[in-house]
Amino acid sequence: MRHRHGQMPTLTLQLAYTQTSSSNRSKKYYLKQYPLKLRRLTRSVMEDSMKYMISLLLGLMLASQAAQAVEKRYVTDKLYIQLRSGPSNEYRILKVVQSGEHLIYLGEEGDFTHVKTTKGVEGYVRTQYLVNEPVAKENLILANRELDNIKAELTTARNQVKELTQELETAKSERADASRSSTELERELERIRSISENAVALDEKARKLTRKTQELELQVSTLSAENQELRGDRSLSYLIYGGGLIVVGIIGGLILPGLRGRRSNSGWA
Incomplete structure (x- = not known):
């Protein structure tokens, strides 16, 4: 089914039915194209949303500019009151007292309070301007002092x-x-203990070495004496041998000439 120009399509999905010849009948269903009205509606909603956002942004910008254009003023926390010579405004002003200043309470008369300043000036001020506790400025000063102390x-x-x-x-x-140092001392002490434990053995060993040395010295002395004796005996033997040789030489000297004379005589005969 086709829509004429300008005719609005429905939002429901319709089915199209087509019938073929009697010998071969079949049903065909076709889904129609997605309705255009829904797309137009969506587009309209988006356009309205954009317009609303733009209007909201413009309003915020105007409000911000208006807030910046407003000048502000603040109430000062400094108050000056008059200290008068009597309990009414008819009396003369003695001095002006600033808010936060310490005053000594002396009494009350009507709407005025009799006070004395820290410098000793007595007078009257309106009771409505006095409080029993320090004002904000004084509290701030005290807080700053305390903060400085804490810092x-x-x-x-x-x-x-x-x-x-x-x-x-x-x-x-x-x-x-x-x-x-303790570790080093412990090591030194352990070494000393080890030396002390071996001291007896070392002493016994030293004694044995001493005795052995003495024995060796005695043996050396004995050998030296024997060597001296042997040297004396050898010298005596040398003397005996030498004397014998001399005697033999003498005897030979006496005998040999006689033998030679005999041989000569016998030869001549």
């Missing part, structure tokens, strides 16, 4: 913590040095 205490505490940290590090270093 000073905090700085002092930090310095103390820093000093204590340094002392702790120094103590740790000294403890480490002491531990090393």
